[in-house]
Amino acid sequence: MQIDWWTLAFQVVNFLAVVWLLSRLLFRPIRRVIEEREAADRAAAQAAQAKVDEALAVKQDYTARLADFAEAQRREEADLHKQMAEERDALLAKARSEAEKLLDEARARIEAERSQTVDQLRAQIGELATGMAQKALGAPDIVTPGAALAQASARLAALSGTDLKDLVTDLGVEGAGVTVVTAADLPDPARDRWRQMLQERFGAALAIGFETDPALIGGAELRFPHAVLSFSVAARLREAVETVKG
Amino acid sequence: MEADPLSIEVLFHIGPVPIARQVVTTWVIMAAMAIFLRIFLRAPKRDAGPVQAALEIVVMAIVTQLREVLDRDPWPYVPLLGSLFLFLGIANLSAILPGVKTPTGHIETPAALALIVFFSVHFYGLKVRGIGPYLRHYAQPTPFLLPLNILSEITRTFSLMIRLFGNMMSHEFIIAVLMLLAGLLLPIPFLLLGVLIGLIQAYIFTILASVYIAAGIGAAEA
Numbered sequence: 062m063q064i065d066w067w068t069l070a071f072q073v074v075n076f077l078a079v080v081w082l083l084s085r086l087l088f089r090p091i092r093r094v095i096e097e098r099e100a101a102d103r104a105a106a107q108a109a110q111a112k113v114d115e116a117l118a119v120k121q122d123y124t125a126r127l128a129d130f131a132e133a134q135r136r137e138e139a140d141l142h143k144q145m146a147e148e149r150d151a152l153l154a155k156a157r158s159e160a161e162k163l164l165d166e167a168r169a170r171i172e173a174e175r176s177q178t179v180d181q182l183r184a185q186i187g188e189l190a191t192g193m194a195q196k197a198l199g200a201p202d203i204v205t206p207g208a209a210l211a212q213a214s215a216r217l218a219a220l221s222g223t224d225l226k227d228l229v230t231d232l233g234v235e236g237a238g239v240t241v242v243t244a245a246d247l248p249d250p251a252r253d254r255w256r257q258m259l260q261e262r263f264g265a266a267l268a269i270g271f272e273t274d275p276a277l278i279g280g281a282e283l284r285f286p287h288a289v290l291s292f293s294v295a296a297r298l299r300e301a302v303e304t305v306k307g
Numbered sequence: 308m309e310a311d312p313l314s315i316e317v318l319f320h321i322g323p324v325p326i327a328r329q330v331v332t333t334w335v336i337m338a339a340m341a342i343f344l345r346i347f348l349r350a351p352k353r354d355a356g357p358v359q360a361a362l363e364i365v366v367m368a369i370v371t372q373l374r375e376v377l378d379r380d381p382w383p384y385v386p387l388l389g390s391l392f393l394f395l396g397i398a399n400l401s402a403i404l405p406g407v408k409t410p411t412g413h414i415e416t417p418a419a420l421a422l423i424v425f426f427s428v429h430f431y432g433l434k435v436r437g438i439g440p441y442l443r444h445y446a447q448p449t450p451f452l453l454p455l456n457i458l459s460e461i462t463r464t465f466s467l468m469i470r471l472f473g474n475m476m477s478h479e480f481i482i483a484v485l486m487l488l489a490g491l492l493l494p495i496p497f498l499l500l501g502v503l504i505g506l507i508q509a510y511i512f513t514i515l516a517s518v519y520i521a522a523g524i525g526a527a528e529a
Contacts (some may be wrong), residue, residue: 064415065415067316067324067325068413068415069415069419070329071330071333072326072333072415072419072420073419073422073423075419076390076419076420078337079337079394080386080387081342082337083344083386083389083390083393084386085392086340086341086345086391087348087362087422088345088366088385088386090351091346091348091351091362091363091366093351094351094352094353094359095363095367120479173327179345227335255469
């Protein structure tokens, strides 16, 4: 194998020519176009960045304005709340004052009505007390001498057959009798009249006893083994109290 | 077929100077490239057409590859290394055309390219580093390696030449032998294989040249 130096030299020159040729016709134009494109891209990117900066500035301005607006709104709300609170307090004070006034009027009215009622009750109580006193102390049908005996005789005469039979049955038991109880000890003539009245009703064998009980106040009571017939002032007072209770 | 396939085929003489076939083939390739580029890249635009876009893709692929190897702005080295790749690619692929023999199948063309790479390494090394630092880098990492470093400058250039020449020449031989033995159709797969080999050899030659230059300018160790 031999090297042809002419050919070698030609190929060296040829390749250098290729380098020049491609550099001029291919690489430089391509590089220029790419650089132009990159420059255009950079310019577009810078323009976009400028737009972004502008948008950010607008956004910041908007945010600042929004904050100012929010602050102003907050102040207005605070003022409004304060004003509303003052109005509310004033209304409440006025309402409270009116309520106090109404309450005082109501209290005065209630006090007046209560006083009137108390007065009426006192009058009624007085009337009742008067009536009860009249009943207790002013009962001639049982307090006057012989009145209780007459009442007892009339009551026994008015008993129905069944009640009278029950009393007779009770008295028929051996040792049973009737006790006449009075507030004060009866004199003998009075006792005799009681014995006579009772023996006329229940027979001569009836055992009759006499007792005193100051609690009766006045009048008398007939105490049978299983029943009591009372014609006393204490019994009248109890009836009056029951009547008042309703 | 020539009597000695390794000897040059002189087509004509200009005075006493013989003009070999590979020289003429190279001229044709140069003319074709010039005409193609003048037609399709006369006034490149930012809104590229299909051909310009394809050329931009090729150029940017070369630029990207060189940036990775050189680890710096590759544009000062693109005219030489880009031309190497494109010329070698076109020259290697020219063998698939009927009646055309690749210029790289003879030793003169790979030798010329290897010589240019050899001097380019020193040119760029001196330009980038300066005389003193560039000469000192032969004595690194230790002065004892100075003879080996100088020897490697020669041997790697020689290997660069021989690798390209050996591959392309052997491929030509295989095709020629197969055509003699089997006729026209059988070599077609080998022709397709030749396309691959041609592109790979162009890539290898260019990348090695880039690595050598990168070592020369201090961007990388060869």
